[in-house]
Amino acid sequence: MCLVKERILKSALNLFWRYGIKSVTMDDIARDLGISKRTIYQHFSDKEAILAQVIEEEITSQKCEMQKLDEIAANPIEQIIYASGQMRDTLANMNPTLLYDLKKYYPKAWELFQTYKKEHLIKNIQDNLTEGIKQGFYRPDIDVEIFSLLRIEQTVMAFDPTIFPVRNFNMMHIQMQFLLHFLRGILSEKGFEYYNTIKDKSAIEINIHEK
Amino acid sequence: MCLVKERILKSALNLFWRYGIKSVTMDDIARDLGISKRTIYQHFSDKEAILAQVIEEEITSQKCEMQKLDEIAANPIEQIIYASGQMRDTLANMNPTLLYDLKKYYPKAWELFQTYKKEHLIKNIQDNLTEGIKQGFYRPDIDVEIFSLLRIEQTVMAFDPTIFPVRNFNMMHIQMQFLLHFLRGILSEKGFEYYNTIKDKSAIEINIHEK
Numbered sequence: 046m047c048l049v050k051e052r053i054l055k056s057a058l059n060l061f062w063r064y065g066i067k068s069v070t071m072d073d074i075a076r077d078l079g080i081s082k083r084t085i086y087q088h089f090s091d092k093e094a095i096l097a098q099v100i101e102e103e104i105t106s107q108k109c110e111m112q113k114l115d116e117i118a119a120n121p122i123e124q125i126i127y128a129s130g131q132m133r134d135t136l137a138n139m140n141p142t143l144l145y146d147l148k149k150y151y152p153k154a155w156e157l158f159q160t161y162k163k164e165h166l167i168k169n170i171q172d173n174l175t176e177g178i179k180q181g182f183y184r185p186d187i188d189v190e191i192f193s194l195l196r197i198e199q200t201v202m203a204f205d206p207t208i209f210p211v212r213n214f215n216m217m218h219i220q221m222q223f224l225l226h227f228l229r230g231i232l233s234e235k236g237f238e239y240y241n242t243i244k245d246k247s248a249i250e251i252n253i254h255e256k
Numbered sequence: 257m258c259l260v261k262e263r264i265l266k267s268a269l270n271l272f273w274r275y276g277i278k279s280v281t282m283d284d285i286a287r288d289l290g291i292s293k294r295t296i297y298q299h300f301s302d303k304e305a306i307l308a309q310v311i312e313e314e315i316t317s318q319k320c321e322m323q324k325l326d327e328i329a330a331n332p333i334e335q336i337i338y339a340s341g342q343m344r345d346t347l348a349n350m351n352p353t354l355l356y357d358l359k360k361y362y363p364k365a366w367e368l369f370q371t372y373k374k375e376h377l378i379k380n381i382q383d384n385l386t387e388g389i390k391q392g393f394y395r396p397d398i399d400v401e402i403f404s405l406l407r408i409e410q411t412v413m414a415f416d417p418t419i420f421p422v423r424n425f426n427m428m429h430i431q432m433q434f435l436l437h438f439l440r441g442i443l444s445e446k447g448f449e450y451y452n453t454i455k456d457k458s459a460i461e462i463n464i465h466e467k
Binding site: 187188191192194195198199202208209214218219222223226227228229230231232 | 439
């Protein structure tokens with residue numbers, strides 16, 4: 046990819062992340078880069094075109110991160126704990142309106158995220174659950190399909206300002222509470238014993254105690 | 257309330273429960289009762305008027321049931337276990353499209369349910385959580401406000417056919433999995449020990465093992 050295009054995507058990602066999508070204009074991106082709007086239009090037809098590519102690249106990079114974590118995790122519980130660390134990094138400085146903006150105003154870009162959710166995220170959680178049950182860390186009576194959907198939808202729920210108004214709740218705190226609760230709810234006795242030996246390394250616990 | 261009016265409400269509740277709201281007509285209610293549509297219109301201006309009153313009565317009766325359970329429950333965990341039994345009864349034979357029908361096609365009636373959710377259900381869960389923490393059955397680090405919202409919203413989520421298509425999932429099974437998971441996720445060690453001594457009485461466990 047040419048350098049200018051890459052810089053535009055990087056600037057847009059950064060601005061969307063901090064201010065949400067709706068409030069960022071092509072002028073803002075041009076100003077941020079110190080280039081003319083005309084230069085931006087040479088590469089992208091409009092803000093939605095930038096947004097689509099920003100999301101595609103973000104998805105690719107998240108997939109990559111998740112794969113790395115899965116490789117270094119010794120077992121499914123560690124995998125979730127590492128994922129909580131990744132989530133912590135992703136959410137830091139993220140404007141909490143981002144996902145809702147996407148759903149409400151940018152249906153095409155939202156679709157990209159939905160496809161990623163269905164084809165990748167849910168599968169990743171299902172694999173974690175199946176493996177955790179197999180290794181005896183999770184309860185054998187949890188329904189993998191139902192809990193993979195619960196996990197993903199509660200992550201999305203935390204972004205919904207009609208349920209968790211931005212001014213009253215801290216997004217990171219909600220997500221960490223959800224993740225820790227989700228994990229504890231699926232653990233078997235063996236899983237609990239193991240979790241208690243490693244929880245001090247966990248970003249979930251760290252976050253909750255920091256609050 | 258006069259007898260005819262009561263019979264109309266009872267018939268409508270029964271039909272809505274079994275077939276959802278959208279597909280039930282004034283003709284169906286008249287036919288079910290063996291009375292003329294004219295008689296129904298003497299008491300209710302339209303189906304929405306019947307629906308509103310059906311919901312109000314259902315809410316009153318649920319409040320009453322919840323209060324009874326709260327009185328006989330020895331502690332917050334028993335309260336949740338009894339509530340699972342009540343939920344089991346309520347969901348038996350309930351058309352899973354009911355709640356979504358309400359949200360999509362009957363916004364005024366949906367508002368009644370929303371108000372009940374905000375003013376009564378959430379408070380009831382908050383009280384349970386606060387008391388459970390106080391008595392040492394639940395973890396002290398759970399955020400009562402966040403988890404009362406999670407609990408109520410995951411109950412609603414189970415009714416969402418865009419997440420859990422009716423043909424692929426059994427509503428009761430989802431709800432019992434959610435409830436058991438929610439409870440396990442909030443328990444302290446003391447809570448777990450106690451829960452293990454009484455779980456065989458629990459409708460949640462019974463349902464999961466029956467599946």
